[in-house]
Amino acid sequence: xxxxxxxxxxxxxxxxxxxxxxxxxxxxxxxxxxxxxxxxxxxxxxxxxxxxxxxxxxxxxxxxxxxxxxxxxxxxxxxxxxxxxxxxxxxxxxxxxxxxxxxxxxxxxxxxxxxxxxxxxxxxxxxxxxxxxxxxxxxxxxxxxxxxxxxxxxxxxxxxxxxxxxxxxxxxxxxxxxxxxxxxxxxxxxxxxxxxxxxxxxxxxxxxxxxxxxxxxxxxxxxxxxxxxxxxxxxxxxxxxxxxxxxxxxxxxxxxxxxxxxxxx
Numbered sequence: 001x002x003x004x005x006x007x008x009x010x011x012x013x014x015x016x017x018x019x020x021x022x023x024x025x026x027x028x029x030x031x032x033x034x035x036x037x038x039x040x041x042x043x044x045x046x047x048x049x050x051x052x053x054x055x056x057x058x059x060x061x062x063x064x065x066x067x068x069x070x071x072x073x074x075x076x077x078x079x080x081x082x083x084x085x086x087x088x089x090x091x092x093x094x095x096x097x098x099x100x101x102x103x104x105x106x107x108x109x110x111x112x113x114x115x116x117x118x119x120x121x122x123x124x125x126x127x128x129x130x131x132x133x134x135x136x137x138x139x140x141x142x143x144x145x146x147x148x149x150x151x152x153x154x155x156x157x158x159x160x161x162x163x164x165x166x167x168x169x170x171x172x173x174x175x176x177x178x179x180x181x182x183x184x185x186x187x188x189x190x191x192x193x194x195x196x197x198x199x200x201x202x203x204x205x206x207x208x209x210x211x212x213x214x215x216x217x218x219x220x221x222x223x224x225x226x227x228x229x230x231x232x233x234x235x236x237x238x239x240x241x242x243x244x245x246x247x248x249x250x251x252x253x254x255x256x257x258x259x260x261x262x263x264x265x
Contacts, residue, residue: 026205032204033202034198034215034217035217039217042173047150047151047167047170047171048070049068049069049151049172050067050151051065051066051067051085051134051147051148051149052065052066052067052068052148053065053134056126056129058136060121061088061121061122061123061124062087062088062089063086063088063124063126063146066083066085067082067151068081068083069083081101082102082103083101083174084098084099084100084101084102085099086099087124087136087144087146087153088121088124089121089123089124089136089142090119090120090121090122091120092119092120093122094119095138095142095144096119097166100174101174101176101177105178105213108216109216122140123138123139124138125137125138125139127143132149133145133146134146134148140158142155142157143155143156144156151167151172153165153166153167161225161226162225163225164223164224165222166220166222167220167221168221169221171220171221172219172220174218175214175216175218177213177214178215199214199215
């Protein structure tokens with residue numbers, strides 16, 4: 001019995017020493033990672049994303065609408081990019097949110113193996129469309145309240161409590177795909193591609209990460225009002241990043257994706 005306990009202790013010690021022995025220099029810091037550096041420091045005074053209420057269509061189990069990003073620094077609110085929003089009701093009482101460019105230059109990466117088959121559909125009904133807000137409900141009574149400007153989605157449970165909120169703090173960012181710009185070299189009239197630092201490629205030690213489609217990062221804040229627990233915290237993420245992460249919802253999943261693919265969270 002003593003030998004078994006000693007063996008177990010040795011295994012634990014070896015495991016701990018192995019984790020401490022990892023060379024942190026082989027991993028990027030946030031400042032060395034383009035998407036992390038860009039998006040972690042993104043703190044808009046107001047979300048750029050607005051939903052066009054005139055484009056809302058509810059059919060079958062899905063709501064679709066146009067979402068625009070606008071320049072919030074001017075009074076004219078110039079439209080910058082067009083996106084397509086799709087909210088689907090699923091038979092297990094969850095909802096699937098998809099946001100992609102309305103006319104993307106290239107198809108977005110899709111995690112085809114994230115789900116085991118296509119989720120089964122539930123009914124979806126438009127309850128109200130007034131005062132800049134939409135309310136839809138599935139056949140089981142779960143509601144989603146969508147605020148048009150700025151865009152915000154609130155998921156309401158059967159008790160009438162808001163369980164999950166998307167983009168409550170205006171951190172939604174879907175970097176649009178772009179075409180690499182070109183310029184004319186005045187000296188010999190040769191066409192030279194403009195290289196924006198980190199946009200079309202990144203280097204780390206001996207590794208080069210080519211990005212022929214430019215930046216494709218996605219950011220979204222998710223709030224869970226009034227919950228006490230958070231699960232799934234990565235061992236490499238420091239605790240203070242979670243100070244504003246309020247809520248854990250038990251037994252429910254919200255499917256979120258930038259295209260027709262989804263991940264649960």
